[in-house]
Amino acid sequence: MDLRVIEQQDTELTIEIAGEDHTFMNVLKGALLELDDVAAATYDQNPEQSGGQTEPVLTLKTEGAKPLDCLEQGATLVDEQMNEFRTAFENAR
Amino acid sequence: MATDFDVEFIEDTEREARFLVRGITPAFANGIRRAILADVPTLSIDTVRFVENSSVLFDEVLALRMGLVPLTTPEGEFDEDDTVTLAIDVEGPATAYSGDLVSPDPQVEPADENIPLIELKDGQRLEAEAEAKLGRGRDHAKFQGGVAVGYRHLQHVEVGDDASEYGEDEAQIVRGVIEDGDELVATSEFGHDLTNRYPGKEVTVEDVPNAFVFHVESDGSMPVDELVLRAVDTLSTRADELREKVSL
Amino acid sequence: MSYKCSRCKRDVELDAYGGVRCPYCGHRVLLKERSRDVKEVDVQ
Numbered sequence: 001m002d003l004r005v006i007e008q009q010d011t012e013l014t015i016e017i018a019g020e021d022h023t024f025m026n027v028l029k030g031a032l033l034e035l036d037d038v039a040a041a042t043y044d045q046n047p048e049q050s051g052g053q054t055e056p057v058l059t060l061k062t063e064g065a066k067p068l069d070c071l072e073q074g075a076t077l078v079d080e081q082m083n084e085f086r087t088a089f090e091n092a093r
Numbered sequence: 094m095a096t097d098f099d100v101e102f103i104e105d106t107e108r109e110a111r112f113l114v115r116g117i118t119p120a121f122a123n124g125i126r127r128a129i130l131a132d133v134p135t136l137s138i139d140t141v142r143f144v145e146n147s148s149v150l151f152d153e154v155l156a157l158r159m160g161l162v163p164l165t166t167p168e169g170e171f172d173e174d175d176t177v178t179l180a181i182d183v184e185g186p187a188t189a190y191s192g193d194l195v196s197p198d199p200q201v202e203p204a205d206e207n208i209p210l211i212e213l214k215d216g217q218r219l220e221a222e223a224e225a226k227l228g229r230g231r232d233h234a235k236f237q238g239g240v241a242v243g244y245r246h247l248q249h250v251e252v253g254d255d256a257s258e259y260g261e262d263e264a265q266i267v268r269g270v271i272e273d274g275d276e277l278v279a280t281s282e283f284g285h286d287l288t289n290r291y292p293g294k295e296v297t298v299e300d301v302p303n304a305f306v307f308h309v310e311s312d313g314s315m316p317v318d319e320l321v322l323r324a325v326d327t328l329s330t331r332a333d334e335l336r337e338k339v340s341l
Numbered sequence: 342m343s344y345k346c347s348r349c350k351r352d353v354e355l356d357a358y359g360g361v362r363c364p365y366c367g368h369r370v371l372l373k374e375r376s377r378d379v380k381e382v383d384v385q
């Protein structure tokens with residue numbers, strides 16, 4: 001996973017997350033949208049044939065919070081949810 | 094955030110499982126499904142050295158057939174570049190099966206022993222060394238640990254009034270798992286047809302929001318529960334990595 | 342190069358002058374034998 005900030009403003013962030021695909025990006029996007037501080041979150045991943053940018057690009061708009069902080073919170077939330085799922089799954093057996 | 098997951102098993106065997114998860118978002122469910130298919134590392138044969146192959150198939154074709162044989166993959170025992178070398182030596186007339194692959198490590202064996210590789214006629218012989226390595230489903234389908242992995246919404250069934258006597262006598266097909274009160278019933282128990290379970294009744298079926306029934310089948314590389322948990326691990330590892338890199 | 346005559350099944354060595362013909366029985370169909378080298382193949 002290699003991060004490259006493409007554009008950064010007070011409440012907006014465009015960042016490339018190289019090496020990831022829909023598997024992680026969509027989970028991350030879903031988690032980001034659950035955060036109260038996040039106004040909009042989306043990602044774009046071009047197919048191989050389109051040429052040019054094929055690594056996923058995440059775009060994030062916040063309601064005033066620092067976007068990088070939100071991204072960190074989003075990642076934490078994904079991790080938490082995964083751990084919760086793991087616990088629930090193990091307990092169910 | 095109160096995302097309390099509630100997991101309930103409907104079917105649970107070594108190779109196949111069906112479980113209900115409540116409180117899960119579609120994004121999360123799809124992430125797990127995709128991770129099971131493409132991100133759980135398993136061992137598969139990647140290079141084959143043919144000492145003798147007088148069978149009717151080309152070396153390349155036989156190598157592919159060996160590569161597709163699922164090998165048991167113990168958790169945490171292997172790193173990315175580790176290899177296991179299996180040997181095979183079969184002389185015709187006989188059929189060479191996956192079970193003829195001899196492994197030096199009892200933890201790494203063909204998951205099934207009855208997969209035919211090639212039928213050898215009189216005088217034909219197959220002798221080869223096969224090197225297995227760790228890989229992921231996104232690189233080659235032979236590394237997929239999960240087969241037929243998917244999920245469906247849980248269906249909530251509400252039984253209404255008696256159906257009109259002269260109404261249409263049509264089957265009402267539902268596939269997956271239904272929720273009838275507190276009871277979870279796999280639709281296969283009543284032939285996937287609601288009119289079998291509730292004869293002469295009006296029934297309405299609705300998707301239960303954020304409740305998905307997963308169906309996971311393992312190719313034998315590892316038990317299903319381990320497969321699911323390892324998939325979850327790959328996702329949380331990535332979330333960890335992202336958090337660390339962002340917080341720098 | 343070693344070949345095998347398809348009629349008399351004998352091993353045949355060919356040189357540059359003899360042409361494609363079995364020196365034992367004159368048959369013109371020769372089969373190339375598989376090399377005894379170990380062949381490494383990538384699974385793909």
